[in-house]
Amino acid sequence: xxxxxxxxxxxxxxxxxxxxxxxxxxxxxxxxxxETPAKEEVLARYxxxxxxxxxxxxxxxxxxxxxxxxxSRRSAVRSSVTVAIIGGGFAGLIAGARLRxxxxxxIRIIERGNDVGGTWHWNRYPGAQSDTAAMVYLPLLEExxxxxxxxxxxxxxxxxxxxxxxxxxxxxxDALFGTSVKRMRWxxxxxxxSLETDRGDRFNAxxxxxxxxxxxEPRLPAIPGLERFKGxxxxxxxxxxxxxxxxxxxxxxxxxxxxxRVGLIGTGATAVQCVPHxxxxxxxxxxxxxxxxxVDERNNLPISAEWFTSIATPGWQQRWLDNFVEARNPISEVxxxxxxxxxxxxxxVRDRLKALPGGIANAKHVxxxxxxxxxxxxxxxxxxxxxxxxxxxTAEQLLPWYxxxxxxxxxxxDYLEAFNLxxxxxxxxxxxxxxAVTESGVVANGQEYQLDALIFATGFSADNTxxxxxxIIVEGxxxxxxxxxxxxGMKTYHGIHVSGFPxxxxxxxxxxxxxxxNITHNLLDGAAAISAxxxxxxxxxxxxxxxxxxAQTRWISLLKSGQRSLASDACTPGNFNNDGKLDDPGFRLSxxxxxxxxxxxxxxxxxxxxxxxxxxxFRRAGSSRKRK
Numbered sequence: 001x002x003x004x005x006x007x008x009x010x011x012x013x014x015x016x017x018x019x020x021x022x023x024x025x026x027x028x029x030x031x032x033x034x035e036t037p038a039k040e041e042v043l044a045r046y047x048x049x050x051x052x053x054x055x056x057x058x059x060x061x062x063x064x065x066x067x068x069x070x071x072s073r074r075s076a077v078r079s080s081v082t083v084a085i086i087g088g089g090f091a092g093l094i095a096g097a098r099l100r101x102x103x104x105x106x107i108r109i110i111e112r113g114n115d116v117g118g119t120w121h122w123n124r125y126p127g128a129q130s131d132t133a134a135m136v137y138l139p140l141l142e143e144x145x146x147x148x149x150x151x152x153x154x155x156x157x158x159x160x161x162x163x164x165x166x167x168x169x170x171x172x173x174d175a176l177f178g179t180s181v182k183r184m185r186w187x188x189x190x191x192x193x194s195l196e197t198d199r200g201d202r203f204n205a206x207x208x209x210x211x212x213x214x215x216x217e218p219r220l221p222a223i224p225g226l227e228r229f230k231g232x233x234x235x236x237x238x239x240x241x242x243x244x245x246x247x248x249x250x251x252x253x254x255x256x257x258x259x260x261r262v263g264l265i266g267t268g269a270t271a272v273q274c275v276p277h278x279x280x281x282x283x284x285x286x287x288x289x290x291x292x293x294x295v296d297e298r299n300n301l302p303i304s305a306e307w308f309t310s311i312a313t314p315g316w317q318q319r320w321l322d323n324f325v326e327a328r329n330p331i332s333e334v335x336x337x338x339x340x341x342x343x344x345x346x347x348x349v350r351d352r353l354k355a356l357p358g359g360i361a362n363a364k365h366v367x368x369x370x371x372x373x374x375x376x377x378x379x380x381x382x383x384x385x386x387x388x389x390x391x392x393x394t395a396e397q398l399l400p401w402y403x404x405x406x407x408x409x410x411x412x413x414d415y416l417e418a419f420n421l422x423x424x425x426x427x428x429x430x431x432x433x434x435x436a437v438t439e440s441g442v443v444a445n446g447q448e449y450q451l452d453a454l455i456f457a458t459g460f461s462a463d464n465t466x467x468x469x470x471x472i473i474v475e476g477x478x479x480x481x482x483x484x485x486x487x488x489g490m491k492t493y494h495g496i497h498v499s500g501f502p503x504x505x506x507x508x509x510x511x512x513x514x515x516x517x518n519i520t521h522n523l524l525d526g527a528a529a530i531s532a533x534x535x536x537x538x539x540x541x542x543x544x545x546x547x548x549x550x551a552q553t554r555w556i557s558l559l560k561s562g563q564r565s566l567a568s569d570a571c572t573p574g575n576f577n578n579d580g581k582l583d584d585p586g587f588r589l590s591x592x593x594x595x596x597x598x599x600x601x602x603x604x605x606x607x608x609x610x611x612x613x614x615x616x617x618f619r620r621a622g623s624s625r626k627r628k
Contacts, residue, residue, distance in 0.1 A: 042375060042401070046570060049401040052431030053291060053573040059222045076200035077176060082106040083534075084195055084205035086181050086472075088171075089118015091211035091507040091523045093162060094139050096171045098531035103538070108205070109175040110197065116171070117162040119215045120155055123270075124248035125236040125457075126277035128155035131269060131411060132518050133338045134303075135317070136324045139520050142317045144168050147308045151340075152300045152411075156249045176201065184208065185475040186502060191543040191621035193503065206543070207534065210468065210506045214519065215460040221265070225437040232453040236270050237460070243453065244281070254281035261450060262286070263442050265434055266457030267293050272410045274457065279418035286425050286449055288442065290433040291407070291572055294381050294400040296341045298411040321521050325598045328517060330366055332598075341411050342517050345404070348373040374403050388416040397428035406571030408516075476501035477546075489586035493555045493615055494604065496526055497547035505530045511559055513600040514592025516576075521597075525604050532608040533616070543621040551615030562594030 037045065082104055085092045088111030096107050113121045120128075130137045134148035141148070144164050149157060166172050176197065183196040192204045218235040220226070234240045241247060245256035254277065262282040264271060267289045278285050320337055327336040330349035349369045356365060382399045389395035398416070400407075418424050429435075429444050436443040441450040468474060474482035477500050485491065485500060492498050495512035496505050507530070509515060509522035533545055571577045581587060593600035607614065 039375060042379070043570075045401045046403070046572070049291075049431065050570065050572045055431075061220055061222050074199075077197075077203055078201075079174075080192070080204040081108040081174065082205065083108070083207045083209060084193065084203075085109045085209040085211055087111060087118060087211035087213055088113065088116040088166075088175070088177070089120070089211065089213045090139055090162070090520060091213060091527075092116075092118070092209070093165045093169075093171060094520075094523045095209045095211055095505075095507050095527040095530060097140055097143070097165060097169045098527040099534060100169045100171075102531045102535040104531075104534060107171065107174070108203075109171055110179050110181055110195075111175065111177050112180045114177050115163065116166045116175075117159045118213050120158045120162060122237045123239075124155060124241075125239040125270065125274045126246060126248070126250060126254065127273035128248070128270075129153065129273055130158065131408075132342065132520075133324075133340060135320050136338065136518050137520050139524060140165055140168075142312070142315075147305055148303050150300055150302050152298060181472050183473045183475075186477055186504075188477065189621075191503070207503045207505070209530065210504065210508075212468065212508075214508060217461040218456070219458055219461045220456055221433060221458055223434055223437050228439050229437050229441075229454055230439045231441075231451055233455075235456045235458070236266075236274060246281070250277075254278070257281040257283070257453075259283050260452040262453045262455065263288060263449065263451040264455045264457055265442075266459070267291070268457065268459055269293070269408055269410050270459070271457035272412045272415045275424075276412075276414035276418045278455075279421050279424040282423060284423050284425070285418075286427050286442075286451070287419075288427045288429065288434050288444055289397065290429055290431060291574065292398045292400045292428075293407065293410040294378065294402075294404050295385065295398075295410045295412055295415050296381050297384070298413045300413070321518070321524070322598075322601070324518060325515065325521065325601060329596065329598055330370060341409055345370065345373050345377055348377070371403075374405075378402075378404055385416055388420075390420045394419050394426050397426055402572040403570070405576070407574040407576060474501070474504075476504070489589035491552060491556055491589065493547040493552045494526075494529065494607075495522075496529060497552070497616070499547050499549040499552045502544050502546040505533075510590045510592070511555070512592060512604070513597040514590075515597035515601075521601070525601055529604060529608045533613060536611070536613065537618065540618065541620070542618040544619050546617050547615055548617055555615070556589070558594065559589070559591050562591060 083099055083106065085096055085107065088109045092109055092111070093116060096109060099107060109116070115121055130152050133151050134153045135141070135151075138146070138148060138153065138158065138161055144161070146161055146164060166175075176199070178199070179201065180198045181195055182198050185194050187194055187204070190204070192206050193208045194202070194204050195208070196202050218237045220235065232240070232243050234243075239248075241254075243256065244254040246252050246254035257278070258281065260282055261284045262278055263286045264275065264278060265288045267287060271287070272293055272295055275285070275287060323334055323337045324343070326332040326334040327338060327343040328346050330346040330353070333350070336343050336347060349366060352369045352373070353365065378400065381404070385398050386392075386395045389398060398419070419426055427444050427449065434442050434444050435446070437454070438448060441448050442454065443449075468482055468486075476482065476485070476498075480500050482498065482501065485498060490510065492506060492511045495508060495510055498504065498506070505526075507523055507526040509519055513522050513525060515521050537543070537545060593603065
């Protein structure tokens with residue numbers, strides 16, 4: 001077995017000539033790729049590709065995942081709890097674990113799926129895998145004693161680990177699955193929240209934790225004619241194995257696709273993972289591309305239990321979490337433990353800085369060196385694509401022309417190779433996207449492609465404000481709704497507290513560290529703050545906690561004082577920059593601490609450990625509001 005850490009078939013060019021009822025595949029030849037362009041040409045190409053996407057703006061519609069049919073009947077619940085946690089994914093499990101650790105015995109998870117796992121419960125598409133190293137991505141490894149099987153673990157192992165956490169912390173006790181909260185109301189007189197669900201449950205909770213997740217609602221592009229398609233259609237988060245054959249763990253092939261012409265819309269992280277599996281299974285696979293992803297090597301390796309035991313000394317995972325944050329900071333001199341595509345550019349910048357007079361301290365050169373190293377790295381990624389993909393025309397269309405972190409970076413060792421299979425074709429739309437859907441296929445570049453099945457790998461709505469103002473009616477103090485409080489965008493204190501909504505906590509990245517390279521770290525930090533507050537309240541015999549309006553206003557002003565990424569204005573549209581709509585009020589508030597994630601985590605650790613809890617007001621039920 002390889003130790004993780006220690007001191008296809010050739011294809012000639014095939015072009016799709018579209019007939020009335022089928023694709024006719026005709027072999028041909030491609031000219032070679034052009035030589036590597038100069039820096040000025042690259043930047044010009046970046047701007048050109050950005051303008052293509054801006055000119056072809058595509059709207060999306062969210063398609064909420066419906067709660068699964070309950071696996072068993074149950075009576076409506078009336079019993080009250082200390083803490084109600086809305087959501088049973090990573091955020092809910094981590095919050096529940098930390099609250100258990102400070103002695104909270106009465107915890108109820110409310111989850112619309114039939115088990116814990118959240119994103120990893122729903123997303124069972126073939127090849128589903130973490131793209132952040134398991135040592136920092138899988139939460140509570142040290143507490144549960146789980147040893148990841150590989151550096152980047154696959155979906156079945158992640159789902160299994162979620163269940164391990166729930167069992168370890170007794171979070172299955174009193175949980176309500178197949179259930180959605182429909183209404184919540186703050187009861188000032190009794191200092192608690194009253195909750196109502198879609199299954200007739202009505203109960204009270206002293207505290208509520210919103211752990212609804214970042215990727216809970218699939219989104220589909222608003223393509224004309226979508227409702228007309230008579231073939232089989234689904235989103236990757238609702239993979240239909242009854243149609244495709246196979247199983248989520250890959251133990252059996254998707255044999256039912258052997259006679260099917262499959263279209264896949266989307267070329268982001270999900271598509272990169274499932275395309276190789278579809279390419280091997282389908283009679284014909286057409287991948288419709290608007291913007292190519294920057295696909296670097298994954299180089300996944302198994303983890304040696306012996307090696308793991310040697311590094312798993314007390315406190316090891318927190319050290320790795322902190323290390324991963326610092327390793328992405330180019331002026332840090334930390335020894336990178338994870339060593340992957342997320343940290344390699346920062347390491348390049350560090351190496352360059354060390355060679356300058358003044359070394360790492362010479363921070364004035366950081367921005368310039370970051371841009372130069374990014375250009376070099378993206379050139380390397382483009383060279384890799386050209387080297388792997390046999391057809392030069394397809395390779396040219398797969399080249400990403402933008403700064404690497406304009407879009408979520410992708411890493412995979414089989415995606416590019418899939419386009420060397422004779423059954424797999426890239427339909428590049430030049431940034432425009434698919435034009436229409438017909439009864440029998442898809443129209444792109446003015447041509448209709450006949451399909452038996454259409455799969456959307458188009459991601460999720462990451463806007464928590466939408467769900468919490470539409471699907472759940474949340475009434476805070478004096479009857480004010482959360483939807484109204486968040487008109488124009490989410491407004492919080494530390495991304496956790498909202499003024500006017502006592503005893504309610506949110507576990508999510510924005511307006512805190514906003515560390516998008518590893519969402520788990522944000523959730524762990526937020527849960528640590530929540531458990532510290534609740535523990536303090538129990539010790540001080542306080543019933544109510546709320547952020548002051550003044551503290552929340554100051555925090556939002558601090559967040560707004562930060563600058564956007566230097567690359568954001570020049571980025572091709574995508575999820576990271578709100579599809580290019582940089583001045584959208586909600587997007588402008590979807591930011592983090594101005595000094596960066598590492599500084600926020602240090603600030604947060606001090607804030608919750610000094611016992612003062614600045615900005616929060618504590619009081620007993622029936623007493624007037626006062627500052628702690």
